[in-house]
Amino acid sequence: MKKVSFRGRLITVFMIFSIAFIAIIVNIIRIQLFQHKEWSETAYKQYYRGKEIRGERGKILTKNRVKIAYDTQKYEIVLDPTKITDNLDKMIEVLDKYLEINKSKLKKDILYKQKIKSKYLQVGKSILKMDRDEISKKMTREEKKGLYFVKKIERVYPKWDQFNHITGFLNIENNGVYGIEKEFNKYLKEDVGFQKKYIATHIAFNLPVGKKGEFVPPENGKNIILTIDYVMQHILKEEVTKIFEESKSDWSAGIILDPSTGKILAMTSLPINEKKVRIRNNAIYNQYEPGSVFKPLIIAAALNEGLINQNSVFHSDGKIKVYNKIIREHDSKTKGDFSIEDTLVHSSNVAMVRIGEKFDRNTYYNYLKEYGFGEYTGIELSGERKVSLPHYSKWSGLSIPTISFGQGIALTPLQMAISFAAVINGGILYKPQIVDSIENDSGEVLKKYVPVFKRRIITDEISKKMREYLYAVVEKGTGKNAKIVGYKIGGKTGTSQMSEKGKGYNSGKHVSSFIGFFPVEDPKYLMLVLYSNPKGRKFYGSQLAAPAFKETMKRILKYKNIYPTNIASNIIDLSNIKKEEVEDNEFLKEITDKLYLPDMTGKTLRSALNLLNGAEIDLDIKGNGIIKKQSPRPGVLIKKVKKIYLTLEE
Numbered sequence: 122m123k124k125v126s127f128r129g130r131l132i133t134v135f136m137i138f139s140i141a142f143i144a145i146i147v148n149i150i151r152i153q154l155f156q157h158k159e160w161s162e163t164a165y166k167q168y169y170r171g172k173e174i175r176g177e178r179g180k181i182l183t184k185n186r187v188k189i190a191y192d193t194q195k196y197e198i199v200l201d202p203t204k205i206t207d208n209l210d211k212m213i214e215v216l217d218k219y220l221e222i223n224k225s226k227l228k229k230d231i232l233y234k235q236k237i238k239s240k241y242l243q244v245g246k247s248i249l250k251m252d253r254d255e256i257s258k259k260m261t262r263e264e265k266k267g268l269y270f271v272k273k274i275e276r277v278y279p280k281w282d283q284f285n286h287i288t289g290f291l292n293i294e295n296n297g298v299y300g301i302e303k304e305f306n307k308y309l310k311e312d313v314g315f316q317k318k319y320i321a322t323h324i325a326f327n328l329p330v331g332k333k334g335e336f337v338p339p340e341n342g343k344n345i346i347l348t349i350d351y352v353m354q355h356i357l358k359e360e361v362t363k364i365f366e367e368s369k370s371d372w373s374a375g376i377i378l379d380p381s382t383g384k385i386l387a388m389t390s391l392p393i394n395e396k397k398v399r400i401r402n403n404a405i406y407n408q409y410e411p412g413s414v415f416k417p418l419i420i421a422a423a424l425n426e427g428l429i430n431q432n433s434v435f436h437s438d439g440k441i442k443v444y445n446k447i448i449r450e451h452d453s454k455t456k457g458d459f460s461i462e463d464t465l466v467h468s469s470n471v472a473m474v475r476i477g478e479k480f481d482r483n484t485y486y487n488y489l490k491e492y493g494f495g496e497y498t499g500i501e502l503s504g505e506r507k508v509s510l511p512h513y514s515k516w517s518g519l520s521i522p523t524i525s526f527g528q529g530i531a532l533t534p535l536q537m538a539i540s541f542a543a544v545i546n547g548g549i550l551y552k553p554q555i556v557d558s559i560e561n562d563s564g565e566v567l568k569k570y571v572p573v574f575k576r577r578i579i580t581d582e583i584s585k586k587m588r589e590y591l592y593a594v595v596e597k598g599t600g601k602n603a604k605i606v607g608y609k610i611g612g613k614t615g616t617s618q619m620s621e622k623g624k625g626y627n628s629g630k631h632v633s634s635f636i637g638f639f640p641v642e643d644p645k646y647l648m649l650v651l652y653s654n655p656k657g658r659k660f661y662g663s664q665l666a667a668p669a670f671k672e673t674m675k676r677i678l679k680y681k682n683i684y685p686t687n688i689a690s691n692i693i694d695l696s697n698i699k700k701e702e703v704e705d706n707e708f709l710k711e712i713t714d715k716l717y718l719p720d721m722t723g724k725t726l727r728s729a730l731n732l733l734n735g736a737e738i739d740l741d742i743k744g745n746g747i748i749k750k751q752s753p754r755p756g757v758l759i760k761k762v763k764k765i766y767l768t769l770e771e
Contacts (some may be wrong), residue, residue, distance in 0.1 A: 174313070174338070174339045175274060175311065175313050175339055176311035176312060176313065176339030176340050176341040176342065177191075177192040177274065177311055177341045177342065178191075178192050178274075178276065178291075178295065178309050178310060178311050178341075178342045179305075179308060179309040179310075179311070179341065179342030179343045179344045179345060180192075180344045180345070181288050181301055181302075181309075181344070181345045181347065182344060182345070182346050182347065183346075183347050183349045183350065183351040183354070184346065184347060184348055184349060184350055184351075184557055185350060185351045185352070186346075187351040188279070189278065189279065189280055189283075189284045189287075189288055189347075189351075190276065190277070190278050190284075190288045190301075190302070191276075191277055192274050192275070192276055192277070193249070193274070193275055193277050194249075194250055194272060194273075194274060194275075195247035195248060195249060195250075195272075195273055195274075195275045196247060196248050196249075196250065196252075196253045196270040196271060196272055196273070197243060197247050197270070197271040197273060198216065198220070198243070198244045198245060198248065198256075198268070198269075198270060198271075199241065199242070199243050199244070199269045199270075199271050200212075200231065200234075200241075200242040200243075200244060200267055200268060200269070201240045201241070201242075201267040201269070202231045202232075202234035202235045202239060202240070202242055202267065203234075203235060203238060203239075203240055203267070204266045204267035205231060205235070205266065205267035205268075206266070208260075208263060208264040208265070208266055208267075209228065209231060210228075211260065211264045212260065212264060212265075212267075212268060213227055213228055213231075215256055215259045215260055215264075216244060216245070216256065218259075219248060219252045219255065219256055220244065220245035220246070220248070221245060221246070222244065222245050227244065230242060247273060247275055253270050276290075276291055276295075278290070282358075282393050283354055283355060283358050283389070284349075284354070285300075285393065285394070285397075285400055286300065286388075286389075286390040286400055286401065286402035286403075286404075287300055287301060287347070287349065287388060287402070287502070287555070288300050288301050288302055289301055289302035289303050289304075289400070289503065289504075290302060290397045290400070295310070296310070297309065297503075299397075299400055299503055299504055300400075300402070300502055300503060300504065301345055301347070301501075301502065301555075301556070303503040304501055304502055304503045305345050305501070305556070305559075308342065308343040308345065308559055309342040309343065309345065310342050311339060311340060311341050311342040312339060312340035313339055341561075341562050343559050343560065343561055343567060344559070344560045344561070344562070345556060345559060346556070346557045346558045346559070346560060347555055347556060347557060348384040348385050348386065348554055348555055348556065348557045349385060349386065349387060349388070349555065350386045350387060352680050353377055353386050353387040353677055353680070354386075354387040354388070354389070356387075356673055356676045356677060356680065357375045357377055357387040357388075357389050357648075357673055358375070358387075358389040360669055360672045360673040360676070361373055361375040361389050361391065361650060361669055361673070362389075362391060363669070363672075364652065364665050364666075364668065364669045365391045365392075365652060368633075368652055368655035368656060368657060368659065368660075368665055369655065369656040369657070370391075370633075370652040370653055370654055370655045370656070371653045371654040372390075372391060372392065372403050372407060372653045372654075373389075373390075373391040373392075373403070373650075373651065373652045373653065374388075374389065374390055374391070374403040374404040374407065374534040374649075374650075374651055375387070375388070375389040375404070375648070375649065375650045375651075375669075375673075376388050376389075376404050376534055376535060376538045376648065376649045377646060377647070377648045377673075377677075378538060378539070378542065378553065378646075378647050379645060379646070379647070380542035380545060380546040380638060380644045380645075380646075380647040381546050381547075381643075381644065381645070382551060382554065382572040383539060383542070383551030383552055383553045383554050383572055383573070384553075384554045384555075384557075384572070385500070385553055385554065385555040386646070388402070388404050388555070389404070390402050390403040390404055391403070401504065402502065402504055403534065404533070404534045404535050405498075405500060405502060405504060405505040405506065405533055405534075405535045406504055406505065406506045406533065407506075407533060407534070407653070408506065408508045408531040408532060408533055409531065409532070409533075409534070409617070409619075409632050409651070409653060410527060410528050410529070410530060410531060410617045410618075410619070410620065410632065411527045411530070411532060411537050411615055411617060411632075411634065412526070412527040412528065412615035412616050412617030412632060412634065412662070413451075413468045413526060413527055413599075413613060413614060413615040413616065413617075413662070414527065414537065414541065414613045414614070414615035414634055414635070414636045414649075414662070415524075415525075415526070415527030415530070415537070415615070416464070416465060416468070416473055416525070416526060416527060416613065417465065417541065417544050417587055417590070417591060417613055418488075418492055418540060418541065418544060419473065419476060419477060419488075419524075419525045420461060420464070420465065420473075420476060420587070420590075421544045421548075421578075421579045421583055421584070421587050422480075422485075422488040422578075422579070423476050423479060423480070424461075424579070424583045424586070424587075425548075425578070425579040425580060425583050426480070426484060428476070428479040428480065429461065429476060429479065431460075431461065431586065432460075433460070433461060434458050434459065434460055435458070435459050435464060435469070435471070435472035435475045435476065436457070436458050436459075436471075436475075437450060437455060437456055437457065437458075437459060437469050437471035437472055438456060438471070439453060439455065439456045439471070440471065441470075441471045441474050441475075443474060443518070443519060443522045444517075444518040444519055446519055448470055448471065448474055448522065448523070448526075449470065450469060450470050450471055451468060451470060451616065452467075455467050455468075455469055455471075459472045461590060462589075462590045462593050464476075465590050465591065465593070465594050465598065465613065466590075466593050466594050466597060466598030466599070467598060467599070468598070468599050468613075468614065470526045473525040473526040474522040474525055474526070476525060477521045477522050477524070477525030478521070478522070480521060482513040482516065482521065483513065485513070485521055485524075486510075486512070486513040488578070489510060489524075489530070490510065491550070491576060491578045492540040492543065492550065492578060493536055493539060493540055493550055493575070494508070494510045494530070494532055494536060494540070495507075495508070495509060495510030498533075498535055498536060498539055498552065498553050499552045499553070499573075500535065500552070500553040500554070500555055501554070501555055501556045501570075502555060505533075505535075506533055508531050508532050508533060508536065510530075527615060527617055528617055528618065528626075534649055534651060535553060537634075537636065537649060538553075538636065538647065538649040539551065539553050541636050541647065541649070542647050543578050543579070544579070544584060544587050545584060545587060545588050545591065545611065545638055545644050545647070546584065546644060547581045547584045548577050548578050548579035548580055548581055548583065548584045549574060549575075549576075549577050549578070550575045550576050550577075550578055551572055551573060551574060551575060552572075552573035552575055554570055554572060554573070556570050557569075557570060558570060588611055588638075588641050588642075588644070589641070591611035591612055591613060591638075591641075592609060592610070592611040592641045594611065594612060594613055594614075595610050595611055595612050595637065599613075599614045599662075599663050600612045600613060600614050600635065600637065600663065600667055601663070601667075602663050602664070602667035602668050602671060603635060603637050603667040603668075603670045603671045603674075604671070605671060605674060605675055605678070606685070607684075607685025608639060608640070608678065608683075608685050609639070609640050609641040609642070610637055610638070610639045610640075610641065610674070611637060611638050611639075611641045611644075612635060612636055612637025612638060612667075612670070613635070613636055613637075614634070614635050614661070614662035614663045614666065614667055615632070615633075615634040615635065615636070615651075615662045615666075616631055616632070616633055616634075616660065616661045616662045616663075617631065617632045617634075618630065618631055619631060619632060619653070619654060630654050631654065631655065631660045631661075632651060632652070632653050632654070633651065633652045633655055633660055633661060633662045633664070633665040633666050634649065634650065634651035634652070634662050634666045635649075635650055635651075635662050635663075635666035635667040635669070635670045636648070636649045636650075637667075637670050637674070639674060639678075646674070646677065648670055648673065648674065650666045650669045650670050650673070651666060652665050652666060718753060718754075718755055718756060718757045718759055718762055718765075719732045719755060720751075720755035721748050721751050721755075721767065722748050722749060722750065722751055723747060723748065724747070724748055725747060725748075726742065726748065726767070726769065729748060729767065738759070738762050738763065738764065738765055739763065739764040739765070740764070740765050740767060741764060741765070741766045741767070742767050742769065743766075743767070743768050743769065744768055744769035744770055744771075745769050745770075745771060746769050746770050746771040747769060747770060747771075748767050748768070748769055749768050749769065749770045750766075750767070750768040751765060751766065751767050751768075752765070752766040753765070
């Protein structure tokens with residue numbers, strides 16, 4: 122066998138290394154010159170790390186700037202049981218002070234996780250940053266081994282029971298699925314930012330590369346400011362709930378709005394649905410037959426068309442036969458001749474049938490359309506129901522007679538409230554408004570919503586007459602339980618029978634409602650309250666809804682510091698206030714202390730005594746005839762007056 126010399130082996134090795142070296146050089150040149158861009162991008166991608174930075178979803182606030190929906194930072198507590206040793210008892214003791222936990226169960230869970238070598242255990246509900254900081258302070262570094270806080274953004278609804286039907290809620294993708302959250306999702310939704318940089322494999326330090334990382338800051342969502350008054354919302358919900366629970370009604374709704382603009386000041390819906398998927402705003406979704414609260418709409422239309430006038434009189438024998446159907450008065454005592462005012466004061470069904478008969482179908486139908494029935498109101502809330510209005514060609518002979526007293530027509534509470542507002546606000550139908558503006562985080566107004574005039578339905582003069590008629594309803598008619606002494610309030614009660622599909626009307630099931638407004642001369646507040654299918658002996662609107670209106674309005678008047686006055690002269694007229702009423706009525710007793718001394722000059726002594734009836738004040742009277750001078754002067758608080766000096770002259 123021929124031996125290979127050492128020199129030959131050395132040359133062979135040298136040639137192999139030379140070829141390999143040349144191949145490496147060629148490959149480097151190929152990569153650097155021809156594939157530089159491709160490999161460069163690959164390298165950057167390998168060490169390029171990034172994460173999304175989420176902004177906050179916009180807030181929903183009342184007009185008083187109270188937050189009723191907003192994002193907050195919270196922290197989930199996560200344990201790594203494999204790292205928890207001697208600090209187990211101390212950790213459980215501290216966590217127990219800030220979380221609703223079962224200490225013995227948590228200890229068993231940790232020990233079990235250690236046994237199976239599990240590194241993850243979530244504990245309790247999310248906590249606020251302040252609680253996270255407190256937990257950290259209570260433990261040393263060694264005692265915190267295995268304890269981690271995972272930051273998360275959570276949507277908070279602090280007054281869920283009062284506002285859930287308005288705010289709505291979010292799905293798991295952080296999109297609104299009901300109410301304001303859905304309707305204004307594109308404004309409320311935040312823009313996600315991100316941060317990217319070049320980091321070593323184990324993320325120990327930033328790589329000093331030529332390329333810079335990217336940073337796009339997140340942008341918070343826009344804030345929605347509602348027209349809702351936070352205090353009025355609380356009052357309405359509280360007072361409506363009292364009678365809702367007492368009457369065991371199936372459902373209830375309450376609305377307060379400014380009739381001169383259509384702005385919603387409060388809106389409640391009962392019962393409260395704790396499960397989000399079952400939330401429904403009864404005020405804009407549920408349909409019902411309104412009953413007698415509908416009568417003013419037809420009377421106003423008839424006056425506007427000239428079919429009736431202020432001198433019109435309608436006779437009732439207690440019942441009327443229409444197309445072989447007997448329509449009766451709600452009360453067997455309701456008989457006789459009724460003026461327009463009497464028709465509303467006594468809530469005569471027969472008189473309303475006679476008024477309805479004066480319309481032709483086309484005109485009647487057009488007025489219903491003008492009032493907004495058969496269309497969406499257009500309120501800025503998702504979930505509104507459109508209640509159909511059949512064309513008059515599909516009506517029966519009983520349609521106009523029954524619709525005239527509020528049966529045979531379906532609508533939502535909001536439709537009823539906004540159409541009634543047109544009757545008493547000068548004749549104008551407004552689009553209901555629940556959003557005042559959209560703002561950014563700096564408070565800059567990006568979009569301002571203004572009242573939307575839809576159309577005029579009746580004249581201002583007829584609207585004025587309707588307010589007077591409805592004032593009489595509260596003063597001496599079916600609405601007396603809504604009366605508040607010292608204030609001029611108008612309104613109408615309603616009690617309608619409920620219909621059941623395929624069975625007709627059920628005489629044992631009713632909808633009790635009341636719609637009222639204040640002040641009569643220039644309405645600023647209109648309120649509708651209704652209860653569906655109340656149980657028990659009380660079911661009339663005068664028995665349930667009118668008292669709910671009264672108690673709610675009393676509290677609102679106190680909240681707004683509106684004291685009883687004689688609108689014309691800005692002095693108090695005490696002629697209708699009896700001493701026993703003051704003593705028995707805590708509210709009246711309180712406001713009576715703030716009544717002002719009236720101007721009695723130019724009046725007879727008898728008139729002056731009538732004005733002062735109920736006030737415990739001594740009189741010093743000189744002369745006879747008409748009062749020429751008085752002391753103290755008008756406008757002084759009565760509670761400060763012990764004696765009044767009057768000088769009379771012939």
